[in-house]
Amino acid sequence: MTHNRTDNGLVARVENLTKSYGSGSNLVTALEGVSLGITAGEFTAIMGPSGSGKSTLMHISAGLDSPTTGRVWVGDTEITSMNDSELTVLRRRRIGFVFQAFNLVPTLDVEGNILLPFELDGRRPTGDERAWIDQLIESLGLRERLSHRPHELSGGQQQRVAIARALGMRPDLVFADEPTGNLDSRTGREVLTLLRTASSTYGQSIAMVTHDPVAASYADRIVILADGRVVEELGRSTPDEISSLMLSLEGAS
Structure with missing residues (x-):
């Protein structure tokens, strides 16, 4: 299947994105003039302190929220002006999601x-x-679990099911929102390795929101937000390198 990537190799991008909530003295600006592209086949981590705008950026890029100003593309499709039903179809067919809370349907088996x-x-x-x-079922070790309900699985197994669900339709882009947030560190590392393999072996484009330097160290590229702006970009880095950069940013703000 050909992925809907643009001529410049981007699977998604935002241009001059601004997002504000409230008005007057209660105005909160979550994003301010962000322009960013997500490269096809790459594992990108989006980092930042709490309140930096990283989740807002993901939600707008995925068509779950709309910007105050700016433009958003998935592949060559500009989604900024789409209505809700068009966005629903786009998300269903072209975007996969992996959430911290797994979001499995409890009444369905694996x-x-x-x-x-x-x-x-x-x-x-x-x-x-x-x-x-x-x-996917084989490589994620779910073959013996197919008839189990989510409540019969461990957290790590539930997250593997969520990854299989996100990758099943071979979406253009998978958004992972703190995917290891509810997992112990060993299980978290397994999940991050699976995401990295999906990117490196199968060419899956992944954008992961995280505040965890260990999780970000699995990514090919790390984009750091602070106060609603992109302030730094790194290539593959160690957890220590990422931690010290994050600390210096928190000291500066």
């Missing part, structure tokens, strides 16, 4: 949760898609 995006799209997976899903 297989039902993995196939949910196809169900919502009103279709069954094609032969190629089914083969890909089987490969």
